[in-house]
Amino acid sequence: MKLQLFYAPIACSMVPYINLTEAGAEFEVLPVNMGKGQHMSPEYLKVNPKHKVPVLVIDGEPLTENVAMAVWMSRTFPAAKLLPADPMKEVKAISLMSWFASGIHPGLTPNNSPKRFCDLPDAEENVKQCAQKSLDENFGIADAMLAGREWFFDHYTAVDAYFFWTFIRATRFELKYMDLGKFKNCHAHLERMKQRPSVQKLLAFEKATQEAFAKAA
Numbered sequence: 268m269k270l271q272l273f274y275a276p277i278a279c280s281m282v283p284y285i286n287l288t289e290a291g292a293e294f295e296v297l298p299v300n301m302g303k304g305q306h307m308s309p310e311y312l313k314v315n316p317k318h319k320v321p322v323l324v325i326d327g328e329p330l331t332e333n334v335a336m337a338v339w340m341s342r343t344f345p346a347a348k349l350l351p352a353d354p355m356k357e358v359k360a361i362s363l364m365s366w367f368a369s370g371i372h373p374g375l376t377p378n379n380s381p382k383r384f385c386d387l388p389d390a391e392e393n394v395k396q397c398a399q400k401s402l403d404e405n406f407g408i409a410d411a412m413l414a415g416r417e418w419f420f421d422h423y424t425a426v427d428a429y430f431f432w433t434f435i436r437a438t439r440f441e442l443k444y445m446d447l448g449k450f451k452n453c454h455a456h457l458e459r460m461k462q463r464p465s466v467q468k469l470l471a472f473e474k475a476t477q478e479a480f481a482k483a484a
């Protein structure tokens with residue numbers, strides 16, 4: 268099986284990188300330089316007309332959407348236990364990841380591109396403030412879920428990889444309208460994630476990709 272992952276540093280393509288690594292899968296990374304607009308190029312739009320990363324190409328067939336990728340990986344690499352085996356817990360895991368995709372991710376993006384959400388004059392700060400209000404509420408819910416727990420389920424799963432991305436992404440913004448520091452359980456989860464070899468590999472790869480992009484600029 269040939270696996271290729273369209274990946275951009277900082278972006279949510281971190282999630283399938285971690286999951287594939289956890290699964291011990293062999294995959295090729297195809298870096299996308301969003302700073303140079305590669306995700307809007309005619310070649311990339313043929314792969315994903317939604318102009319987003321990640322895309323996982325499975326034997327030539329492109330699959331988009333993080334949640335779908337996690338389900339596919341869990342089925343394809345069952346030994347990695349990327350989702351819980353119990354059917355109810357499995358759908359709860361899919362429910363959590365869907366919330367990250369549709370509830371948390373939309374609170375992240377406006378912080379770096381507010382004009383995409385409202386192009387009225389002087390609206391940028393208000394867009395960021397609204398986004399951070401949403402993040403504050405959602406991270407509060409996640410923080411309560413993680414209280415007294417190592418992972419979202421009774422073992423590490425793809426849900427942890429996805430949440431890790433949402434939280435590390437938030438820590439990389441300058442957030443004027445919320446205090447990320449109060450989410451102690453989310454921070455502890457982030458630190459636990461950073462201990463995993465898959466995450467260490469990802470962070471090293473991200474740094475190397477960013478350096479390569481900077482050199483090419």
Ligand SMILES: N[C@@H](CCC(=O)N[C@@H](CS)C(=O)NCC(=O)O)C(=O)O
Pocket residue numbers: 277278279280306317318319320321331332333334368
């Ligand atoms: N629902 C998608 C979201 C993908 C997404 O929004 N990716 C962002 C990076 S985190 C992106 O590629 N943005 C570029 C754009 O929208 O032009 C998923 O879960 O895979």
